[in-house]
Amino acid sequence: MKPAVHIFWFRRDLRLHDNAGLFHALDSGIPVLPLFIFDTRILDELENKSDARVSFIYQALEDMQEILVKNGTSLDVRTGTPVSVFTQLTEDYDIRAVSCNRDYEPYAIQRDEQVAALLHQSGIPFHQYKDQVIFEKDEVLKDDGKPYTVFTPYSRKWKATLHNESYLPFPSEKKSGHYFRQPAKPLPALGSFGFSPSPITFPGKTWKPELIRAYKEQRDIPSIPGTSRLSVHLRFGTVSIRELARNAGSLNETFLNELIWREFYQMILWHFPHVVSRAFKPEYDNIRWRNNEKEFDAWCNGKTGYPIVDAGMRELKTTGFMHNRVRMIVASFLTKHLLIDWRWGEAWFAAQLLDFDLASNNGGWQWAAGSGCDAAPYFRVFNPYLQTQKFDPDLKYIRRWVPELEELTYPAPVVVHEEARKRCLEAYAAALKNK
DNA sequence: TGAAATGTTGGGGCG
C-alpha cells in the first residue's frame, strides 16, 4: 500500500516560513511530502562543477532539512529530469496532489507544462501559487489591459495596486504538524551528481534598518557596503519578498523601487519572451557588433586597462558578486566602448553571478545596451573616468581589486575613451537610421 | 540610473 501524500515541490522558494504554495499544501489535509529536484537539464549546462549556486542551494536544503527532521519528516531530494523524477514518485507514493510556486522563466514554464501533463495522465491535480513577487505577470497592467513597457508609470500603478493584504504572510511555519511523517533521509552528497563545494562565502539574509534608510545615499558607492546583498536570497527564495517589502520597503522609497524593478523585468519577460534571444526594440538587432574575442577576454578577466571596469570584473570573478553601480559601468563599457554584443556580457554574468536571475540580468543588459524597453538612450555612454570621480573618488574600491594599479604590470587601455565613444555613436546611428 | 558640445552670462583685468 503506497502512502498518500501531497507533494510540495521546492524550486526557487527554499524556505519553510511564509511560503505561499507550501502553506496551501499544508492546509490541504493530506500529509505533505517536501521535494527538491536537482534538475539535470539545468546542472548539465553548468560548466563550473563547483558552481556557487549549486552550493548555495545545497546549503539552503540543509537548513530546511534540519528543521524538517525536528518536525518528524524529511526532504526528499532527487536528481534527474523533473518528468523522470515524478514518474518515479508516482511509483513510490499515492500522490493526491502536487503543489509549487509559479516560476515565470521560459524554461520553467515549459518544464511545468510537461510535469502538469504527466500528472494529468494519472489524474493528479497540479497547483501553482504566486510567491516570488508581490504582483505577478498580469496584475499590474495599463488601463487598456496591455503590459507597461516604461518603468515609472508601471511603478506608479504598482504602488496604487498595493493594498493592506498585498504583504500578508502565508505562515507555513505554523503548520509544521502537517508534513508526511518519515525518518530523516540524508541529502545526496554534492559529489553524487558531479559537483563539489564552492569556496565562495554567501551573504547573510539579515539586514539593518539603518542600511535601508541610508540606501539612497550610499548605494552608489562601491567601496562601502551600502547595498542589501539580498539579491541571491530573493533569487532562491531564502528570503520572503512579502516580508522584505513589508519591513524594508516602507523605510526607503528608492529601495522599494529596486524591488519594483525586479517585478517589472519579470513582467516584461513573461509578456515579451523574445527578449531572451533578441533586442526588445528590433532595430537594435541591426547593430554591427565588433565582437573582438581578445577584447572580450580582457573584459572578462579584468584587464581592459580601465581600473573601474577591471575592478568590477575581478570582484565578479572572485566573489560571484558585483556592486550594482559597477555592473552598469562594465556593461556600458562592453557594449559601447568595445561594441561587443550585449548577449556575450549577459552570458558571462549568467555564468558568474551568484544572484543571477534571467529576468533582471537580461533587463539590465538590454538597458545598458540601449536595446531594452525603457533603456538608457543609445548616446548615453558612461565615461569610466568620470564615473570613478563620482563614485570612487579616493580609489578605495579600485585599489581593493586592482592592487597593481600604479605598477608597470597594469595593462594599457584597450581603447581610447574619446575614440571609442565616437565609434560607438557612429555604429549605433548607422543601425538605427532607417528604423 | 550621462557626457560632451555649444550657448549665455557676468565679474574682473586691462587699456
Added chain:
DNA sequence: ACGCCCCAACATTTC
C-alpha cells in the same frame, strides 16, 4: 568711466 576681452560658471542642446 568705459568698452573690450577672457573665462569661469551655469544653462541648453546634442549625441
